[in-house]
Amino acid sequence: MITVNLEPDGTVVELPDTRSVHAVLNKLRLRFTMALVVRNGELLTPDRKLKDGDVLMVRKVTSAG
Amino acid sequence: MKCTRCKATAHVALPSHHSGFCKDCFPLFFTRQVETAIRREKMFTHDERILVALSGGKDSLALMLELHLQGYDVTGLHIDLGIPGSSDKARAKVERFSEKHGLKLEVFEMEKWGLPIPDVKAHVRRPVCAVCGKMKRHHFNRIAVEGGYDALATGHNLDDEVARLFANTLRWDTAYLSDQGPVLPASDGFVRKVKPLFRLSEFETANYAFLKGIEIHSDPCPYATGASFTGHKELWGELEHRSPGQKLQFYQSFLKNGKPAFAAVERETGAELKPCAECGSPTSAGTCSVCRIRAAVRESKAKAEA
Ligand code: SF4
Ligand SMILES: [Zn+2]
Ligand SMILES: [Zn+2]
Numbered sequence: 001m002i003t004v005n006l007e008p009d010g011t012v013v014e015l016p017d018t019r020s021v022h023a024v025l026n027k028l029r030l031r032f033t034m035a036l037v038v039r040n041g042e043l044l045t046p047d048r049k050l051k052d053g054d055v056l057m058v059r060k061v062t063s064a065g
Numbered sequence: 066m067k068c069t070r071c072k073a074t075a076h077v078a079l080p081s082h083h084s085g086f087c088k089d090c091f092p093l094f095f096t097r098q099v100e101t102a103i104r105r106e107k108m109f110t111h112d113e114r115i116l117v118a119l120s121g122g123k124d125s126l127a128l129m130l131e132l133h134l135q136g137y138d139v140t141g142l143h144i145d146l147g148i149p150g151s152s153d154k155a156r157a158k159v160e161r162f163s164e165k166h167g168l169k170l171e172v173f174e175m176e177k178w179g180l181p182i183p184d185v186k187a188h189v190r191r192p193v194c195a196v197c198g199k200m201k202r203h204h205f206n207r208i209a210v211e212g213g214y215d216a217l218a219t220g221h222n223l224d225d226e227v228a229r230l231f232a233n234t235l236r237w238d239t240a241y242l243s244d245q246g247p248v249l250p251a252s253d254g255f256v257r258k259v260k261p262l263f264r265l266s267e268f269e270t271a272n273y274a275f276l277k278g279i280e281i282h283s284d285p286c287p288y289a290t291g292a293s294f295t296g297h298k299e300l301w302g303e304l305e306h307r308s309p310g311q312k313l314q315f316y317q318s319f320l321k322n323g324k325p326a327f328a329a330v331e332r333e334t335g336a337e338l339k340p341c342a343e344c345g346s347p348t349s350a351g352t353c354s355v356c357r358i359r360a361a362v363r364e365s366k367a368k369a370e371a
Binding site: 007008031032033034036038042043044045046047059061062 | 076275
């Protein structure tokens with residue numbers, strides 16, 4: 001299970017059977033350049049592999065004006 | 066993915082540049098893009114004084130920090146709009162940021178000037194954001210002119226510029242299409258306006274802000290009715306995904322091929338500007354719209370209190 005803290009919404013999503021950043025973004029229906037993905041303070045590119053129990057921060061970048 | 070520059074693990078993938086960068090090399094890429102923008106568009110030099118509009122959003126703070134790191138003479142200007150529960154937070158964020166990096170900062174308070182934005186909301190029938198935007202542009206320009214600054218820089222990025230251009234094109238708004246661009250030269254009563262981040266996407270600016278420890282979160286204004294252009298930005302996000310690089314190409318082709326034609330039309334039909342009777346800012350009416358709105362609100366408040 002991957003835990004995703006979605007910002008700026010402030011919601012938490014749990015994703016089963018998700019093994020890469022690419023897959024996380026697809027499940028959230030986000031294009032690569034629409035969000036930052038961070039694990040333990042480190043930015044991740046879409047090809048990075050994930051392991052069970054990973055906690056991610058996914059921040060959409062489109063600012064509100 | 067490996068960093069294009071040093072082969073370490075990449076942290077930022079950039080399909081539009083067919084490259085990826087690690088956390089140490091990405092800021093160098095960002096710096097190069099800003100340098101290219103300033104040089105090619107002849108925005109300003111190291112001998113000039115630059116006023117930077119600081120809303121508190123990640124783009125304006127990233128711009129301020131980057132120009133400072135490049136050794137430019139920059140001063141930040143924040144406008145405190147006087148909106149309870151939001152303006153104080155934005156202001157505190159800008160003040161914290163400026164203090165942390167040792168940056169010069171000026172704060173202008175709408176309340177002291179006699180027109181906090183809640184009064185606009187209560188007494189002016191037009192959409193509050195239209196008036197608020199007008200007020201901010203007016204004061205940024207006025208303070209830059211009065212302070213003798215050479216240029217006013219704003220944090221507009223490529224996505225902002227493309228979304229605005231797209232909106233102007235959908236309406237074929239020749240007045241806006243004639244002068245939209247990364248540089249608006251100074252003219253009578255107007256300071257030169259520049260957008261040094263215009264080659265960088267919102268994604269790239271967000272990555273830079275993150276890596277530089279700039280707080281990305283900002284508390285939304287309670288009057289915001291959903292960001293303007295969000296729909297256009299999403300559309301362009303899709304186009305960019307299908308053919309990376311298209312955004313910058315659309316914008317640069319406009320500057321080269323579209324804008325000159327619209328500018329020629331405007332020279333024939335544009336209105337003549339004279340100083341406002343009250344504040345001296347250039348206007349095509351006797352008294353500028355900002356001064357008229359302030360007077361109208363004063364009157365409306367006096368009536369409500371009587
Ligand atoms: S959302 Fe509207 S009222 Fe609020 S700061 Fe932006 S322009 Fe002004
Ligand atoms: Zn590198
Ligand atoms: Zn005026």
